[in-house]
Amino acid sequence: MAVSSIKYGEAVQKISSALLAKNFKGVELAELDAAVSHWLMNGRSKVPFLNQHQQKAANEIIYAIFGEGKISDVLRETAEQLSFKIDFSDIPFPPVKDPKFTFIDLFAGVGGIRLGFQQLGGECVFSSEWDEAAKKTYSLNFGEYPYGDITKIGEKLIPDHDILLAGFPCQAFSIAGYRKGFDDEKGRGNLFFDVYRIIKEKRPRAFMLENVKNLEGHDKGNTFKVITEYLQNAGYSVVSKVLNTKDYGGIPQNRERIFIVGFRDEVNWEKVQNPTSTSRFEWPKKKTLRKTIKDLLEVDVNDYYYYNRYDCYKQLKEVATSRDTVYQWRRVYVRENKNGVCPTLTANMGTGGHNVPLVLDSKDIRKLTPRECFRLQGFPEKYEFPKKMANSHLYKQAGNSVSTPVVKAVAEQILKAMDL
Numbered sequence: 001m002a003v004s005s006i007k008y009g010e011a012v013q014k015i016s017s018a019l020l021a022k023n024f025k026g027v028e029l030a031e032l033d034a035a036v037s038h039w040l041m042n043g044r045s046k047v048p049f050l051n052q053h054q055q056k057a058a059n060e061i062i063y064a065i066f067g068e069g070k071i072s073d074v075l076r077e078t079a080e081q082l083s084f085k086i087d088f089s090d091i092p093f094p095p096v097k098d099p100k101f102t103f104i105d106l107f108a109g110v111g112g113i114r115l116g117f118q119q120l121g122g123e124c125v126f127s128s129e130w131d132e133a134a135k136k137t138y139s140l141n142f143g144e145y146p147y148g149d150i151t152k153i154g155e156k157l158i159p160d161h162d163i164l165l166a167g168f169p170c171q172a173f174s175i176a177g178y179r180k181g182f183d184d185e186k187g188r189g190n191l192f193f194d195v196y197r198i199i200k201e202k203r204p205r206a207f208m209l210e211n212v213k214n215l216e217g218h219d220k221g222n223t224f225k226v227i228t229e230y231l232q233n234a235g236y237s238v239v240s241k242v243l244n245t246k247d248y249g250g251i252p253q254n255r256e257r258i259f260i261v262g263f264r265d266e267v268n269w270e271k272v273q274n275p276t277s278t279s280r281f282e283w284p285k286k287k288t289l290r291k292t293i294k295d296l297l298e299v300d301v302n303d304y305y306y307y308n309r310y311d312c313y314k315q316l317k318e319v320a321t322s323r324d325t326v327y328q329w330r331r332v333y334v335r336e337n338k339n340g341v342c343p344t345l346t347a348n349m350g351t352g353g354h355n356v357p358l359v360l361d362s363k364d365i366r367k368l369t370p371r372e373c374f375r376l377q378g379f380p381e382k383y384e385f386p387k388k389m390a391n392s393h394l395y396k397q398a399g400n401s402v403s404t405p406v407v408k409a410v411a412e413q414i415l416k417a418m419d420l
């Protein structure tokens with residue numbers, strides 16, 4: 001019997017009210033949301049996300065969506081078949097139809113890394129992010145509500161996948177002293193080890209980790225050395241490179257990030273390590289930057305963003321004369337970033353003050369809008385912001401994210417090396 005399709009958003013709403021009416025003992029509501037949305041998104045990937053409690057919830061959901069009259073028919077269907085009946089057209093970035101590969105998205109933020117890999121035909125089978133505001137933006141765009149704190153998620157519960165992705169936060173303490181790693185309380189506290197334990201258990205064919213450039217030099221290089229050793233000892237060939245958005249992403253942002261790429265078996269170890277030989281994995285080639293900040297600015301920007309109400313306005317006006325310069329107010333002086341390239345967007349843009357870079361548009365000097373910050377990270381225009389979300393969250397999310405064209409360029413090379 002044919003089951004009529006239902007728009008994803010509507011399904012989620014019905015599911016939510018069904019869940020609210022139920023009290024699932026031992027299951028946190030947030031994690032239940034994640035389980036349900038993963039199931040709706042990935043049912044067809046044959047990933048049984050549901051434990052006993054979640055299965056029970058899922059049955060309730062089926063009731064909620066399709067009504068009691070049809071339940072016996074629906075229950076006979078597998079999750080795989082059922083997912084085809086969800087109409088994803090209300091999601092800006094719905095799951096791809098015939099995925100070429102699967103991946104997981106750890107420290108997912110607002111999905112900048114996911115975007116690149118999904119655009120190349122990948123299916124995300126698991127995501128984790130603990131910041132509630134970021135989860136909201138993420139689920140609005142991808143439909144999937146990420147699971148929470150990764151340190152509390154057992155590696156065995158994570159579904160199999162081809163590629164593991166993680167823009168893990170760089171914690172400010174050294175891990176070099178913790179070679180024993182997991183036996184050590186402090187070592188265990190470092191989120192790299194969460195990435196590592198998942199790699200070790202799930203043995204993805206490849207991984208891509210992203211971090212700040214300074215990871216390489218942290219603790220005189222020891223931190224990076226330990227990370228690389230762990231990954232190599234887990235049986236991966238590992239390469240890394242610092243890529244700047246302005247050189248590899250075609251976007252006028254000066255953002256240097258380290259990309260660590262590893263392959264299990266797919267690439268000849270020696271070739272990867274020996275720069276003179278032709279390895280199957282190659283870093284993307286540099287592209288000429290053709291855009292400047294001017295090309296990314298919105299028109300008709302709300303008065304709120306203009307700087308004429310601040311004490312520093314007069315001083316800014318004296319300096320700010322070029323539409324192709326990005327300015328920053330630094331307590332007593334104006335820093336200028338000429339050539340139309342924006343300095344690195346950072347998460348502290350969300351803390352207010354004068355942390356958001358400034359531009360001179362056809363009207364006056366003002367700070368960048370959240371949309372412009374997302375553009376500077378390469379997010380497409382159809383990427384949506386939750387309606388009532390405060391700018392502080394959006395700025396933080398943009399600063400915390402990645403430059404999606406750079407990720408996509410690396411992703412293309414990874415897929416090539418994997419013959420995908």
Ligand SMILES: C[S@@+](CC[C@H](N)C(=O)[O-])C[C@H]1O[C@@H](n2cnc3c(N)ncnc32)[C@H](O)[C@@H]1O
Pocket residue numbers: 107108109110111112113114128129130131134148149150151167168169191397400401402
């Ligand atoms: C550098 S950001 C990565 C952003 C992501 N690549 C993007 O495109 O938006 C690191 C993210 O890890 C999240 N995070 C930190 N600790 C976490 C934990 N224990 N479990 C899950 N997420 C965590 C933070 O909230 C933050 O969004």
